[in-house]
Amino acid sequence: xxxxxxxxxxxxxxxxxxxxxxxxxxxxxxxxxxxxxxxxxxxxxxxxxxxxxxxxxxxxxxxxxxxxxxxxxxxxxxxxxxxxxxxxxxxxxxxxxxxxxxxxxxxxxxxxxxxxxxxxxxxxxxxxxxxxxxxxxxxxxxxxxxxxxxxxxxxxxxxxxxxxxxxxxxxxxxxxxxxxxxxxxxxxxxxxxxxxxxxxxxxxxxxxxxxxxxxxxxxxxxxxxxxxxxxxxxxxxxxxxxxxxxxxxxxxxxxxxxxxxxxxxxxxxxxxxxxxxxxxxxxxxxxxxxxxxxxxxxxxxxxxxxxxxxxxxxxxxxxxxxxxxxxxxxxxxxxxxxxxxxxxxxxxxxxxxxxxxxxxxxxxxxxxxxxxxxxxxxxxxxxxxxxxxxxxxxxxxxxxxxxxxxxxxxxxxxxxxxxxxxxxxxxxxxxxxxxxxxxxxxxxxxxxxxxxxxxxxxxxxxxxxxxx
Amino acid sequence: xxxxxxxxxxxxxxxxxxxxxxxxxxxxxxxxxxxxxxxxxxxxxxxxxxxxxxxxxxxxxxxxxxxxxxxxxxxxxxxxxxxxxxxxxxxxxxxxxxxxxxxxxxxxxxxxxxxxxxxxxxxxxxxxxxxxxxxxxxxxxxxxxxxxxxxxxxxxxxxxxxxxxxxxxxxxxxxxxxxxxxxxxxxxxxxxxxxxxxxxxxxxxxxxxxxxxxxxxxxxxxxxxxxxxxxxxxxxxxxxxxxxxxxxxxxxxxxxxxxxxxxxxxxxxxxxxxxxxxxxxxxxxxxxxxxxxxxxxxxx
Numbered sequence: 001x002x003x004x005x006x007x008x009x010x011x012x013x014x015x016x017x018x019x020x021x022x023x024x025x026x027x028x029x030x031x032x033x034x035x036x037x038x039x040x041x042x043x044x045x046x047x048x049x050x051x052x053x054x055x056x057x058x059x060x061x062x063x064x065x066x067x068x069x070x071x072x073x074x075x076x077x078x079x080x081x082x083x084x085x086x087x088x089x090x091x092x093x094x095x096x097x098x099x100x101x102x103x104x105x106x107x108x109x110x111x112x113x114x115x116x117x118x119x120x121x122x123x124x125x126x127x128x129x130x131x132x133x134x135x136x137x138x139x140x141x142x143x144x145x146x147x148x149x150x151x152x153x154x155x156x157x158x159x160x161x162x163x164x165x166x167x168x169x170x171x172x173x174x175x176x177x178x179x180x181x182x183x184x185x186x187x188x189x190x191x192x193x194x195x196x197x198x199x200x201x202x203x204x205x206x207x208x209x210x211x212x213x214x215x216x217x218x219x220x221x222x223x224x225x226x227x228x229x230x231x232x233x234x235x236x237x238x239x240x241x242x243x244x245x246x247x248x249x250x251x252x253x254x255x256x257x258x259x260x261x262x263x264x265x266x267x268x269x270x271x272x273x274x275x276x277x278x279x280x281x282x283x284x285x286x287x288x289x290x291x292x293x294x295x296x297x298x299x300x301x302x303x304x305x306x307x308x309x310x311x312x313x314x315x316x317x318x319x320x321x322x323x324x325x326x327x328x329x330x331x332x333x334x335x336x337x338x339x340x341x342x343x344x345x346x347x348x349x350x351x352x353x354x355x356x357x358x359x360x361x362x363x364x365x366x367x368x369x370x371x372x373x374x375x376x377x378x379x380x381x382x383x384x385x386x387x388x389x390x391x392x393x394x395x396x397x398x399x400x401x402x403x404x405x406x407x408x409x410x411x412x413x414x415x416x417x418x419x420x421x422x423x424x425x426x427x428x429x430x431x432x433x434x435x436x437x438x439x440x441x442x443x444x445x446x447x448x449x450x451x452x453x454x455x456x457x458x459x460x461x462x463x464x465x466x467x468x
Numbered sequence: 469x470x471x472x473x474x475x476x477x478x479x480x481x482x483x484x485x486x487x488x489x490x491x492x493x494x495x496x497x498x499x500x501x502x503x504x505x506x507x508x509x510x511x512x513x514x515x516x517x518x519x520x521x522x523x524x525x526x527x528x529x530x531x532x533x534x535x536x537x538x539x540x541x542x543x544x545x546x547x548x549x550x551x552x553x554x555x556x557x558x559x560x561x562x563x564x565x566x567x568x569x570x571x572x573x574x575x576x577x578x579x580x581x582x583x584x585x586x587x588x589x590x591x592x593x594x595x596x597x598x599x600x601x602x603x604x605x606x607x608x609x610x611x612x613x614x615x616x617x618x619x620x621x622x623x624x625x626x627x628x629x630x631x632x633x634x635x636x637x638x639x640x641x642x643x644x645x646x647x648x649x650x651x652x653x654x655x656x657x658x659x660x661x662x663x664x665x666x667x668x669x670x671x672x673x674x675x676x677x678x679x680x681x682x683x684x685x686x687x688x689x690x691x692x693x694x695x696x697x698x699x700x701x702x703x704x705x706x707x708x709x710x711x712x713x714x715x716x717x718x719x720x721x722x723x724x725x726x727x728x729x730x731x732x733x734x735x736x737x738x739x740x741x742x743x744x745x746x747x748x749x750x751x752x753x754x755x756x757x758x759x760x761x762x763x764x765x766x767x768x
Contacts, residue, residue, distance in 0.1 A: 120480075140570065143560065164560060171538050171563035202474040221538045227531030260531025265519075269532040313528070317521035320528060321693075322721045375722070377693035429692055430553075431592060463549070465557040468529050 011250050065453055086136035087462035091192045093128030094456055095121045101449035108205045109445035110390045110415035111364065113242040113285045116208025120451055121276040131159065131192060134259040141167045171221040181211040182231045183256050183274035185309035193466055195372045196423055197437045197453045201386040202332040202366030206305060207241045213252065227260040241303040252278035269312045270468065290407035299360060301338010322377055327434035329369035336362045342397050342404050355405045356398025362425040365389045378428065390414055415445040433457045490627045494540035496551050497524055498743040499606040500577060500753045504544055507620045511630045520718045520745030523643045524550055525691065529557040537562035542626055544619065547576025548583060548603035572625055573765055578603055580618040581611050596691025607674035609649040612752060616641055648753055655760050658767045667716035667725060683711045686724045694724035705731045713766040717741035733765055
């Protein structure tokens, strides 16, 4: 670098002189350049020598450090087979619930039941899901994660179990196994990290709480200073709005894109657009007919969903420790086209005794918005409004007037549910949280369920990282 | 279609690919950003993921961090679990194979050093303890020198074309650093034995270097915010074992320090903690100059 500067100086000097340069002047300039060069070279030599010494010293220090490190690492149990054990963490959860309506009668009237566990927790004391997470790098190319849920009914469910690539170039990533879909915003957030005890209504009605699929996911992150990612998933489509289709190929597909960044020194945001498409076959749900006897309805056709999501977070200087605010909202549009079969032939004394099949088309929507404010260390308050719009439900069986009437489809009665929820939570440390939540839930037609939940969420073991 | 033109004009700069330097460096904390700048010069373009006003334990894996990590050739972090709450997510979500743990593109400063305060017992009942030891290593000048030597070598390894430049800059930096360290050692002599109350145990290396004495911490346990009961207990202890000042880092909430300062009648002192924490702490030299100057105001 010095040499380059030197050359530049020389050129500058050569051109700066008066056009008919005197020999004496030139000689003087040459002499100056020579002196300059010598001075620089001397300085470089001196620096080289001194810095060589400094480096040697640093090197020595480093060596001794390594020695100490090895020694220090010994007693911590870094040897043996256990050293490669995956990181393990356990989430403990439970609730105390008071509800004005019987949780067993829960339904989201106006919407085809999504089959998920979307109702309020059981009354009185109840255990939530105990989540056991294992995660580790498999090798330089893959990372593996498994999350098992021990349910209060003493069952074990595989929440997630997937591998993820670590070494694909160009911002590409591949995930395979069972995982939470990347659609929407809240879908990928684990239940213990939600800001309320339960999922927003559109998640309950359209995705059974959260879309979890067995399949593969591709993601691509753009090499831009503004966060931009695209993703696509192919899955078996077993879960609502899909169903087990018993066919080769993928049963459901999603595509999604997310954009995000910072605004100023205190705001961060992310917005996204997602699309889900699946073709359920004989997707069944239970209902009762006009006489109150059990009926099975099955749907076969196409289901499509669009989700728009956005989140804005505020924390002074991006430091959320003392205070922060989070504003989050998502809009869902859900469309189904196909045929519905009404079958009461399973009953002892059926009204009709034979199945009816006719067209079934729905176009429904829902959205929620929520704000959570940490007003001082440890304490947060939050409010959520969520609603579903009945939209249009065109049931050919009812329309043609030949058999079952609207009274034989009570779950699909015209109703647009709404809910107001408020919560207050206290987190003594990063690893524990107690929450009090009040909700006025109009999911069922004609009744309001006033709910009070007291909830604890504790996390043991490896320090998990939380998604934005 | 005019609106489309305007939309594109508005969006394109935002999506423009960042300027190409030989080495794109993602520094987890400002001190390593400043060090990388000293060593990298024009060869490196540096993005500093956090500021002096942020608690390095509590960073969110914001979309902007993921976007910058996507194009990084080298991530320079503290390590020792300081970034455990956010960096693993940034690494996996960035889709960048170069910066994964174990790759040359992932550099941890604490790997070059001997850590202090390694817990005898790992139990979260003791607070948010770090199994590998205290990770806040940068406020001891000799640690900076060790990390500098190792980091320059790492940069040279990742950008072999410019090896000579990184080494030359490391030499110049270490030379200046050595002179400055000697001067700080001399200036800091009056601080020997100075008793202070800290906020979090993030100044331990500074205290050890200068021979200062910690008589208490505002946090009842590492990582837990100060509580009224703990503060009153601390105040009572100060009656027996008085401190000269309550010292907190720039990112820490000032209220607890203020509370104790008023009642114990000792000054509350804010230290920049890292580069950018005060007007004078513009680089690593300014950081130590300012830290010493501030501490010396209470040493009389």
